[in-house]
Amino acid sequence: MTSERYAIGLARAFGGAIIFGLPLLMTMEMWSLGFSMGRGRLLLLVGFTLAVLVGLSYFSGFEKTFSLKEDAMDAFAAFGVGVITSTLLLVALAVITFDMSWGDIIGRIALQSVPASVGAMLGRKQLGAEQDMQAEEERKQEAGYAGELFLMLAGALFLAFNMAPTEEMILIAFQMTPWHALALGVLSMLLLHVFVYSIGFSGQESRPEGGTFLSTFLRFTLAGYGIALLVSLYVLWSFGRTDGVAVAEIANMLVVLGFPASLGAATARLVV
Amino acid sequence: MNREYKTGEIQAGKPVQQVPWLEWLAAGIGLFLVLGIFGVIGWQALNGATVPPVITVTVENVTPVEGGYRVLFRAQNTAGEAAAQVEVEGKVSTDSGEEVSQVVIDYVPGHSDRRGGLFFTRDPSSGTLAVRAIGFADP
Structure with a gap:
């Protein structure tokens, strides 16, 4: 690993940060949430992101890593790339002007x-030509069930985060009847199961040896949907969407946001 | 976690010597930015970020324009919490009567200010001009 090769990885990271960050860069709610959401929740969210980045670095960073120290260094580098990219683009889009307060x-x-x-962390995998697929697959095998759950969490977080800031999540929850919500929940689980085990995407999971449909469903699909709902709850809480809202309405919102989150969990293996 | 076995051919010497300088630089800049951001947000958290909005409006400029007069103002939120849908109302009172104009500012973040303008048909300098924020909503 030389500095030149690392520089190529960094360039891909910038590419990933722009492409994966773009939808939210141009989302109005993200700008106002940046200054209006609770400061403690924002700190927690950034800290949580750093922890997820360390995990993602292990499975697919912009370089091969050999130790926790390197994973942490990669996570910081990815965060740095994310901050620099966001700053430049937010300034270019006039979302940030210099007469604003620092906070x-x-x-x-x-x-x-x-x-x-x-996005920076995923940039190498998505934009890089030569990938060490074998090493990645080995790691996914090696990490076992816990690693599988982590990848689902990362995928759910990424997709849920892309939807959660918008007003539409709440609006959709308000206009759905309980029957709509139940149907959407069933559909989410069905798609999660089908995406992971049945339709032959690259990186698809093979059903565990000797596993019955029921055990696979319980161990992966139901666990994955549970993770998707928890991630949805965390993201909605971070944005203050759950404050002072009745439990029944929160449940509706969770099912709505759980839909993209479970698709994110299902396709994490393809993206990561 | 046993990661040694599959890295054998690459990791011949000490791993520390193989970290390229650019990686140290990138990680260092990242760490610096993390600490900076945590510092600013943490400072806000500890310094009244939860005090409800207090909005004062000051008039900055009154200019005759086509069809009347334009009053430019600055709405300043001196507290920590952000205010949404801040309604600003201006009233010109002259001997011949009053005229009221209003505008809604989407957001005024904590410790920040936003600018706006109001239009009047009466000359504000011929009577008294009062501009103030009349309400806000939580974001």
């Missing part, structure tokens, strides 16, 4: 750097 500016950058730094 306002930093808040917007910090929130935007969450999707951008995950």
Whole structure:
């Protein structure tokens, strides 16, 4: 590993940060949430993102890693790429101007750097030509069930985060009847199961040896949907969407956001 | 976690010597940015980020324009919490009567200001001009 090769990895990371961060860079709610969401929740969200980045670095960073120290260094580098990319683009889009207060500016950058730094980490895998697929597959095998759950969490977080800031999540939850919500929940689980085990995407999971449909469903699909719902709850809480809302309405919102989250969990293996 | 076995051919010497300088630089900049962001947000958290909005409006400029007068103002939120849908109302009172104009500002973040303008048909300098924020909603 030389600096030149690392520089190529960094360039791909910038590419990933732009492409994966773009939808949220141009989402109005992200700008206002940057200064209006609870400061403690924002700090927690950035910290949680860093932890997820360390995990993602192990499975697929912009370089091969050999130790926790290197995974942490990669996570910081990806976060740095995310912050720099977000700052440049937010300034270019005039979302940040220099007559704003520092708290306002930093808040917007910090929130935007969450999707951008995950994008930076994924950049190498998605944009790189030579990938060490074998090493990656070995790691996924080696990490076992816990690793599988982590990848689902990362996928759910990424996709849920892309939807959660918008008003539409709440609006959809308000206009759905309980029957709609139940149907959407069933559909989410069905798609999660089918995407992971049945339709032959690359990186698809083979059904565990001797596993029956029921055990696979319980161990992976139901666990995955559970993770998707928890991630949805965490993201909605971070954005203050659950404050002062009745439990029944929160449940509706969870099912709505759980839909993209479970698709994210299902396709994590393809993206990561 | 046993990661040694599959890295054998690459990791011939000490792993520390194989970390390229660019990686140290990138990780260092990242760490610096993390600490900076945590510092600013943490500072806000500890310094009244949860005090409800207090919005004061100051008039900055009154200019005759086509069809009347334009009043430019600055709405300043001196507290920590952000305010949404801030309604600003201006009133010109002259001997011949009053005129009220209003505008809604989407957001005024904590410790920040936003600018806006109001239009009047009466000359504000011929009477008294009062501009103030009349309400807000939580974001």
